[in-house]
Amino acid sequence: MPYPHVLLSAAVSLDGYLDDTGPERLLLSSPADFDRVDEVRASVDAILVGAGTIRADNPRLLVNSPERRAARVAEGRAEYPLKVTVSGSGDLDPAANFWHTGGEKILYTTDAGAKRATVLLGDTADVVPLGAGLDWRALLAHLHDVRGVRRLMVEGGGTVHTQLLQQGLADELQLVLAPLFVGDPAAPRLFGPGAYQGGRLRLTDTRRIEDVVLMRYEPTAPGTGPLETAADRHWLRTACELAALCPPSDTAFSVGAVIVAADGTELARGHSREGGDPVVHAEEAALAKLDPADPRLPGATVYSSLEPCAHRASRPVPCAGLILEAGVRRVVTAWREPDTFVTAADGAGVLAAGGVEVVTVPGYAALAQRPNAHLPH
Numbered sequence: 001m002p003y004p005h006v007l008l009s010a011a012v013s014l015d016g017y018l019d020d021t022g023p024e025r026l027l028l029s030s031p032a033d034f035d036r037v038d039e040v041r042a043s044v045d046a047i048l049v050g051a052g053t054i055r056a057d058n059p060r061l062l063v064n065s066p067e068r069r070a071a072r073v074a075e076g077r078a079e080y081p082l083k084v085t086v087s088g089s090g091d092l093d094p095a096a097n098f099w100h101t102g103g104e105k106i107l108y109t110t111d112a113g114a115k116r117a118t119v120l121l122g123d124t125a126d127v128v129p130l131g132a133g134l135d136w137r138a139l140l141a142h143l144h145d146v147r148g149v150r151r152l153m154v155e156g157g158g159t160v161h162t163q164l165l166q167q168g169l170a171d172e173l174q175l176v177l178a179p180l181f182v183g184d185p186a187a188p189r190l191f192g193p194g195a196y197q198g199g200r201l202r203l204t205d206t207r208r209i210e211d212v213v214l215m216r217y218e219p220t221a222p223g224t225g226p227l228e229t230a231a232d233r234h235w236l237r238t239a240c241e242l243a244a245l246c247p248p249s250d251t252a253f254s255v256g257a258v259i260v261a262a263d264g265t266e267l268a269r270g271h272s273r274e275g276g277d278p279v280v281h282a283e284e285a286a287l288a289k290l291d292p293a294d295p296r297l298p299g300a301t302v303y304s305s306l307e308p309c310a311h312r313a314s315r316p317v318p319c320a321g322l323i324l325e326a327g328v329r330r331v332v333t334a335w336r337e338p339d340t341f342v343t344a345a346d347g348a349g350v351l352a353a354g355g356v357e358v359v360t361v362p363g364y365a366a367l368a369q370r371p372n373a374h375l376p377h
């Protein structure tokens with residue numbers, strides 16, 4: 001199920017706080033950084049904040065630059081991004097600036113919250129109940145499928161940021177570190193307690209902006225169950241892109257594969273026909289780079305642009321068998337094998353029968369097929 005690209009944005013003090021406990025919003029960003037935030041807002045389809053931020057800050061969440069708004073309109077987009085909020089209670093102040101500035105507004109809430117919010121808000125906003133609880137995946141799917149949102153900027157607060165990161169739904173973090181301290185344990189923190197990915201995130205950019213530092217990160221750790229995470233999509237895209245390195249062939253697929261440890265460390269990568277071997281497969285090439293006794297293998301995820309093979313003429317063991325032998329318990333793939341070379345190959349079935357969690361992400365099938373466009377499938 002496709003979701004928007006989710007960008008978490010926040011400014012944080014040196015001691016990790018998002019705000020103080022005073023009545024006014026704490027300005028952590030510098031003037032130039034607020035302008036950068038405005039630029040990011042102008043680039044997205046929707047901006048989301050939690051109900052706690054509406055209560056604490058009474059934000060407008062506008063694109064303030066007239067030039068940026070004009071550019072959006074010139075591109076055929078709405079002048080302002082869609083404004084999105086979440087509330088379990090539905091207890092929202094109808095006089096808040098959020099509802100009376102900018103473009104369209106949407107509230108995601110519970111069934112009980114929707115009853116309360118509808119009374120309070122009338123037709124000021126589109127009120128969308130998501131059931132007894134608030135399911136973030138349902139929210140993201142609704143934004144993508146019903147509202148056409150492809151890029152979502154999340155501007156907090158900490159409760160919302162924490163959930164999206166812990167549930168593996170954040171594609172990107174844009175954090176600004178401000179040179180000041182809050183020092184009040186009652187103040188809201190950027191990230192709360194709970195289960196985060198182990199290991200390190202990927203640092204993709206740093207930039208000095210006056211006296212603050214912008215840091216951009218991407219989560220790296222694979223998901224752990226049947227649902228794909230943002231990090232899974234990142235690694236699967238890498239696998240698909242690796243297939244471009246394959247020497248051309250009219251008699252075999254071009255496939256890329258990456259093996260990633262549970263903490264997000266890349267262990268090995270490979271592609272079809274790598275290193276002058278005319279028949280080696282991507283998963284096989286990647287696994288061959290690892291010690292079979294590597295203790296990280298049982299917790300690792302194999303990403304392969306094409307479903308691992310179930311039958312081979314050129315080798316004794318197909319890739320599904322190699323993966324089982326390696327003790328890997330999770331495989332993420334973009335494209336189920338068509339009948340081009342082997343009829344009814346079912347590598348996913350072989351893996352599942354061996355106890356491996358196989359996750360297929362159809363949204364990446366076109367990318368996996370691109371280097372194989374000359375083959376019938």
Ligand SMILES: NC(=O)C1=CN([C@@H]2O[C@H](COP(=O)(O)OP(=O)(O)OC[C@H]3O[C@@H](n4cnc5c(N)ncnc54)[C@H](OP(=O)(O)O)[C@@H]3O)[C@@H](O)[C@H]2O)C=CC1
Pocket residue numbers: 009010011012017018019020025026028049050051052053054056057086087088089090091133134155156157158159160161163188
């Ligand atoms: N420095 C910065 O960059 C930023 C700072 N901030 C600061 O953050 C603080 C607010 O953060 P915080 O208090 O964590 O509030 P949030 O903005 O994260 O909102 C939390 C509220 O959202 C609703 N909500 C969130 N998740 C769920 C869920 N799974 N199910 C149901 N409802 C949910 C609930 O609303 P309800 O209570 O209605 O049920 C909850 O109380 C403010 O002080 C603000 O200034 C905010 C944004 C950016």
Ligand SMILES: Nc1c(N[C@@H]2O[C@H](COP(=O)(O)O)[C@@H](O)[C@H]2O)[nH]c(=O)[nH]c1=O
Pocket residue numbers: 009010011025026027028029034037049053054057058059060061062155156
């Ligand atoms: N304090 C703080 C942020 N706070 C965010 O900005 C929102 C208010 O924006 P506006 O409606 O335009 O005034 C607020 O609700 C919160 O999401 N953001 C930042 O980049 N840096 C900061 O220092």
